[in-house]
Amino acid sequence: MIYIPDAIPVSEDLNLRAARLDDAAELFSLVNKNRMFLRKHLPWLDDTNSVSDETDFIHQQSEKANRMEAMLLLVEYRNEIVGTLSINRIDHGNRTAWIGYWLDEDQCGNGLMTKSAGALIDVLLNGCAFHRIVIEAGVDNLPSRAIPERLGFRKEGVSIEREWLYDHWIDIVQYAITEREWNTGG
Ligand SMILES: CC(C)(COP(=O)(O)OP(=O)(O)OC[C@H]1O[C@@H](n2cnc3c(N)ncnc32)[C@H](O)[C@@H]1OP(=O)(O)O)[C@@H](O)C(=O)NCCC(=O)NCCS
DSSP: OOOOOSEEEEETTEEEEEOOGGGHHHHHHHHHHTHHHHHTTOTTGGGOOSHHHHHHHHHHHHHHHHTTSOEEEEEEETTEEEEEEEEEEEETTTTEEEEEEEEOGGGTTSSHHHHHHHHHHHIIIIISOOOEEEEEEETTOHHHHHHHHHTTOEEEEEEEEEEEETTEEEEEEEEEEEHHHHHHTO
């Protein structure tokens, strides 16, 4: 059975930790502040309209974490929640994890997510015996694509009209890296 730690230090003032139910109000307030920014690329904004919705989401994710199916990690910078970095799916048979992320618009442009994703990927591949990490992003979502590209992922391909985004289909580009590639640089 794969075990994933529920707290991962990234740097002196940047940490990842599993979301708790009592984070719901702070997390919802951040989502609400960034609603229009996030809605350009993420499909769930119209289903997140209250602290109660956020509480339900954290509860579902905690249950999935207990079953090791997924994990919702909060990105904390200087002791405040600035975004999330999630393990969205785990394929235990092939030791593969799919990760996704979003950040407070005001905190973008400083490398927080690249550093956070790098720390999580290192723990998954070197501490938790995962073999392969996958990141998927909208073809037009260049800031999101830049993260796997900066971290040395391979572009594996594009799925046409793979995700419904409110009122249209978007194409998704898939990036991946194996434990060998991560540790040897290729
Ligand atoms: C995707 C998203 C998290 C990327 O945020 P970001 O701030 O660009 O990513 P990072 O935090 O890694 O920061 C990278 C930026 O900081 C800069 N930077 C500064 N110091 C850095 C460092 N030490 N390491 C890496 N980058 C650094 C980079 O040059 C880059 O800036 P640039 O875009 O001007 O070149 C953000 O755009 C977002 O939340 N978007 C909406 C939700 C979304 O699309 N999620 C993904 C769905 S697939």
